[in-house]
Amino acid sequence: MNRKTMLLLFAALTLLVSSLTATDGRMIALGNPFGFIRDNTDISAFPGAINRYNRNVVAELNSPGSSYYWTLGANLPVMNNVLGVYLNTTTGVSVDNAFGNTYPHYNIGDLDISKKIQFYFGFLEQFGVGFGMAIDSQKADNSDNPNQYVEQAATYFDVSGGMSTDMMDFGAKLMIAGAGTEADVDTETSLVGALGLETSGRYYIMDTDQFSLMGVASLTFNAEVTEAELEYTDAQNNVSLTTYTKESGAFMFDFGVGANYKIADNHTV
Secondary structure, three states, X not given: OOHHHHHHHHHHHHHHOOEEEOHHHHHHHOOOOOOOOOOHHHHHOOHHHHHHHOOEEEEEEEOOOOOOEEEXXXXXXXXXXXXXXXXXXXXXXXXXHHHOOXXXXXXXXXXXXXXXXXXXXXXXXXXXXXXXEEEEEEEEEOOOOOOOEEEEEEEEEEEEEEEEOOOEXXXXXXXXXXXXXXXXXXXXXXXXXXXXXXXXXXXXXEEOOOEEEEEEEEEEEEEEEEEEEEEEEOOOOOEEEEEEEEEEEEEEEEEEEEEEEEEEOOEEO
16 A cells, blocks of 8 residues: 555545544553553453444554564444444564565565455444454565476464453454465475464442552463475485474463542542
């Protein structure tokens, strides 16, 4: 999407909404107190929370490390429901970390599924579902022999759902990602697959105009498998076969209790 198209889309969305916010930056400035402050960043963990943020646009310019990227999103009314569309949001998946420079025909930056397009749909004032995807691929012929090629592809998909009320929020997300390279130059194949499950919950023990007390918990599981096979024929027609397999996984649980106290109209501790 070129810059002119981006600006026209942003201007059109702004005319349709009632508030314009940049919440990721604000949450980072506050020390990233995710879950302990009601904020439209809650939608990523609690899709049902999108019903609280109808007619809302998010636009940011972020700088992770030395590389700048933008994020643009909007929640718009669809009859009695809410549709959210977010461009260029992060997936947390890096093909470079899985393949790196270990494989002869993969170079850093060849495949990028670290950013996705994300959709959310809120309905019945409490429920929400989400779907995100990122796809990248490339195919290159061998300059010395056009019949030889290197083909690479990567995909990311997630589905999520949740429910939000005045006193509680709950959400769950299932993520699957994969990447592969295939080259008949040296008869190389390599594959990486990842699976993740995230669940999050928040319950307000007390919630008044002046004081809020809540408990927040999350449970995360992910697993990753990398496999590769390289068959190489040297000038003397000697054939060598190399195989590689790597498996990893993680299980995480977080729980916390927080309180917000409103000391004045524009001041909260």
